[in-house]
Amino acid sequence: MKNILLPLLCLILINCSQSGPAQHEAKADLVDMISEDKVQISNLSPPSSVSEKFLPDEKSNSNSVSQHKTDTISRKVIKDGDMRIQVGDLKKAQNQITDILKNNNAYIQKEDFRNTDTDENLNLVIRVPYKSFDTLINSFSDGVGSVLSKNISSNDVTEEYTDISIKLANKKIYLEKYRDMLKNASTTKDMLEIQEKIRGLEDEIDVAEGRLRFINDRVNYSTLNLSLYKEKIRSSTTSKIGFGSRFIDSFTEGWNSFVSFFLGLISLWPFFLIFPFLIFLWRKWKSRKKK
Template sequence: MKKIFLILPLSMLLFAVGCNRSMEHSEEALVSEVSTSKQADYAEAPEVAAADVAAGAAVDAAANPVNPVNQQLKIIRRGDLSIESKDIQASKKNLDVLLKKMGGYYEQESSTSNRDELTTYNLVIRVPSKQLDAFMGNLENGKDKITSKSMTSEDVSILYYDVESRLKSKRAYLARYQGMVASAKSVKDLLEIQEQIRLLQEEIDSSEGLLRNLGGQVDYSSININLFEYNANLPMGSNSFWSRLKDSFVFGWNLIETLALGIVGLWPVLIVVGLAVALIKKFRKNRKNKFLNKE
């Protein structure tokens, strides 16, 4: 009887331990199954990887903020000039020589002449930013008169280095996506990875174009020049008696030309009026002759 009482508790203890181990094995199997399911879902959805890549890019950008303080400033300088010249052809040649000496070039060049044979040049020139001050000094100390001048400076350092930083991140993630091509498990995955590569490449091309544009404007300053002559033989910008006398002669001559051309332009009317006057005179003469013959 005592043996039965001893065996019964021992059996119950062994049964409890066995149940506990069975439950632990069941939980481990369930966890393994869920983990396998998640990995399969992740492999079938590369867009999740894309989101992770984009999130990683955002984290990298936040961890490496743009700080142009310790970098070279990116300044865009522009100018507008109006220059009055006594001898505009000589002034244009001098400007050509000076521009070549400074390493600049014409971005745009046009000229116009009015009926008084006064020439005006409208020029857009690009000068290396390092030579801009020397270029302006040569113009200001030259023989020609600068009638107006406007210079501006724009700091684009933050924009430039921000685009540059983002471009580096995009190139890094483009390399990651290109590495994922070989590990694609299905055609769907491959197409989605290639689409992400295409979008990244377009963004990289756009950023590279923006950097080139900004770099060109920073390295070469742009100046709009209006080079004109008021009157080659008179003091610059003068309104003297001789200038007004010449203008009066020109006005009188133009008036004579206008009247002469107007009269010539009315030749049909003059012919009709002449014929009408001749007919009237003939009619009166015939009438007078008839009256004399009756007497």
């Protein structure tokens, strides 16, 4: 019997030692599966409103932003200028300016002319392709007249343009997703909320596109404010006109000054009425004081 029991005990011990690790592995796998199910269940939460149910995927949005950031956008620089030129003959200067504008593919956006007793002023707002801006400035500086003042400025708007472009692309992505969600909306409340978001995005997209068009226009075409100035008063030391003409001009200027002085006195007529009244009151008060 002892010889039989000993082999049986050895077999039982061997089976127990082999089944122990397998059971532990099975239990471990079961625990892992239960924990994973708990994590998945804990991550799921019911949406509280339509904005949560139909919210666009943030991952796709972030990917689109990174793609747009990697896109290269050319530098955007707006160039503007102001010039004031004194000329001897305004009509001749206008003809010269017309030829210069044609040679540089420029055009006049606005024109303003003022004629006074002392001078003539012609103010022009000129739009010119940015590549021809410097050539245009040099042409005006050389042959039109005497440059009294010149101011040139450059404004780099690349950062603003890039920022608007990225936000515009993201808004268009949201707009397409909201339009797709509108097709799948099941209740009237959801449809109204989605339509309201679509209207808001469309307005923001229109504003952003308008700003980009404005920047592109200012970048592609530079603006120059040109003022032509002709002085009417002739100086006796610099003018080549004879003494008689200068005498008539001086007489005319003297008469205009006298008329201006006379009209200024007339404008003070209320004070002329008050002074006699004040003198009358002062004399009356003085006479009472003596009595």
